[in-house]
Amino acid sequence: MRVSRHYNLGRTQATLDFVDVDIVKDTPVFLSPKALTMLPSDFGDECVHLVQNFFHGVLEAIRAGRHTDAERLLKQLREPNETRLGLSKGKARGRALGSGSAHDVWQSLSRSEAVKTGLIEDLEDTVLMVEGVSVDIVSDMTTNIIREPLIRYTQQMCEQYEIPMMTGVDSGPLWNARDQKWYSNFTELPLAGSGKLILVPKVLVRTHLQYDAGEYFQHFLLTHMRDYELAVNSELVEIIKSGKGKRQRTRKRVTKKALVGKYGNGKAAIIAQTRKHPTALATYKALKRDEKHLPLTLDDISGLEGAPPVDWNVLLSNVREVPTGRTDAGRYEKAIEGILTALFYPNLTNPRVQHEIHAGRKRIDVTYTNMAVNGFFKWLAAHYSAAHVFVECKNYGKELGNPELDQLSGRFSPSRGKIGLLVCRTFEDKALFLKRCTDTAKDGRGYILALDDDDISNLVAARQNDRLFSEWTLLRTRFNTLID
Template identity: 75%
Template sequence: MRISQHYGLGRTQATMDFVDVDIVNDTPVFLSPKALTMLPSEFGDECVHLVQNFFQTVLDHIRGDRNREAEALLRALREPNETRLGLSSGKAKGHALGSGSAHNVWESLSQSEAAKSGLLEDLEDTVLMIEGISVDIVSDIATNIIRAPLIRYTQHMCRQYEIPMSPGVDSGPLWNPIERRWYSDFVELPIAGSGRLLFVPKVLVRTHLQYDAGEYFRHFLLTRMQQAELAANSELVEIIKSGKGKRARTRRRVTKKALKAKYGSNKKTIVTETRKHPAALATYKALKRDEKHLPLTLDDMSKLEGAAETDWHLLLRDVRSVPTGAADAGRYEKAVEGVISALFYPNLTNPNVQHEIHDGRKRIDITYTNMGINGFFAWLSKHYSAAHVFVECKNYGKEVGNPELDQLSSRFSPSRGQIGLLVCRSFQNKALFLKRCIDTAKDSRGFVIPLDDEDVATLTASRQDDPLFANWKLLKDKFDALIN
């Protein structure tokens, strides 16, 4: 039974910001440290800082021959069963870490030339350089380190989706980046199935990490090693003859099979040969920096969870079936948040409902973080102040006019963002309202894109036809009208 079912949320994975895990068994995805760097928010920045701070502290201890201190930090890592992520069969076990495995991680790190030489620069490097460290262990280490922001995220989602929490729950180890030590606390968290739950944003999970030791060794490091052997004219160089007579040709080669036979192919070999050929690692990491490590699609999530694909007709019906009027304003806002969250994932994430600004003197119906991965929202993030995208929902049976437009534009700021969607049931004069939005843009009061029920229907049709759709011609056309 998944979280949405257990708590009767009336939602599917498409409309939920976090992974809708089984409350007992593991869901076969992993938290990706690389994905943290792609999240342009205070949450993402804090998580990246915590991971870098912890790992740098461990490596500093190892390089300073303070192995006891390094091992103590790693021993504090626990099995993060509460996320229900990983590859355990049956009940979630958090198999990758524990006191024994943490010791093995320390032993591998402390004995690795990569750690002492400075080849290790971030957490995912360990997949390339350290024997016994793979995707599940990297994911579990990262989860432990960012547990504090994950707890706050879980609490926020619980309040937003009205999920009950229990007080006085052991937090598990929390990393203090200032004092560079572990501590623990008692916190509020949901309890279900096999114990406490810790929610993970679905934009942060992957089925594999970006770094792969086999890929790096075969396609980057071995190539450099071949070049070195050829330059030295070593015993591994073979002379290959082809053709006869005047067409006879010879060429020199070094096979990857011969290199593996001479040097081996384990991670100790990777470390030793990378020190000889640092350009191989630099090239690989540069390639990975430019490579998009994209979040899983909604279809990917459905398949992994064994759930039905996103029902766009149902999401649209949820919006259209809400009666017009103030009495159902909350229900309409909830339906709009569901369809918007599904439509614009993974570009718009972390919906913050009834977001307070100016010390609570003003509220925004829904505030999204703009990840700007691709398409229209990526274009916005490059050219305009669009760190967040704001949504105001008007379930009016009357005309939407200047007061509603001014209300949304007054929420904009250069730091928060200056892009908003005003979603309503219909416009008596759609062309006139768009002109009002154009006036607002010309007065440098931000950019408001108006959407009614028909526009939402057009957007869902576009997404249904193409699961990876991100260009959103309707939004781009409306935005072009504002700036032209």
């Protein structure tokens, strides 16, 4: 029983911004700290700051010998059952951080040479070099630390999709970065299945963390260790002969088996050898910084949830079947938001419906956060003010004109963004309206891409048939007409 079905949302995972978790059992994905750094928004910035602030506070306390302070901070890390994420079988129970395990994490950190010597700088480093810390523990620690912004996100989603919430729900521990203290309060949250529910944006979850101890040891650290043994011509060096007579050749080698036999493996060996070969860690981290830690695809998530793949024809029918006219404007807006959320994931995320600006004096039908790492929307963000992409939905039975263009361009600003989609049913004179969009752009009032039902159909076809759908040829071509 997933959230969408439990609350009769009439939506599938593709059209929801959050992970459509089972209300009782865990969904086998993790919240990735690295993914937070890829979210260019106030929400992402706040989460990154909270994680860095908490973890650096713990490390400073340990390095200063204030172990009581460090353990006190870690003791508040509890089982984050509220998200229903993780590897638990059956009822969600937060396998990673159970009773006493926060003490174990503190003990591992306090005894770790990697902490004392400064090899560990970030939370994900612990996966490489701290005994007993694995992907699920890092995910659970992250969830605890960013619980407060996740609660606000949950409340936003509940208001947006009309999910009922209970008042007076214990928030659980919340991290105050300013005072570097935990606190708690009573808040509003939905209750479902095994208890209170905190929703997590699907763009933040992964099936693995970016750092992997086995990968680092096998493909980076052992390589540096081998090169060192060869350079000093140690006892691990073997002479390999090939050919006969004058054609006989010799070469030296050091096997990984021999290295493991002499130095061992596991995190203790990783720490010891990383201190001897720090460039191995620097190389690994540099590679990971440049590596795209991409969100799961819609198909990935459907597979993990045991759900059927996205039915694009149904989403398109939801739009086309809405009668034209102001009476069904709200229904049309919901249908457009649903199909665009599915189409543009993971490039555009966190759709905020009826987003208020200017102290509530103006509203935007739908506001998306642009977090594209490739394709058309990434190109927009690199060359234009495109932190957000705004959508106005017009279910008119009449032709659109300058007033509709002016309404959308009036929502633009350098900080919010100056890119918008004006979506309507049809145009009597499409060429003329596109020229008006060009006039708006040339007057410096922002860039508006006008789309009708046929354009939405073309975007769906591109999404279905082109693996490089993030390029969005139709959108790029239409944008080029605004800037030529």
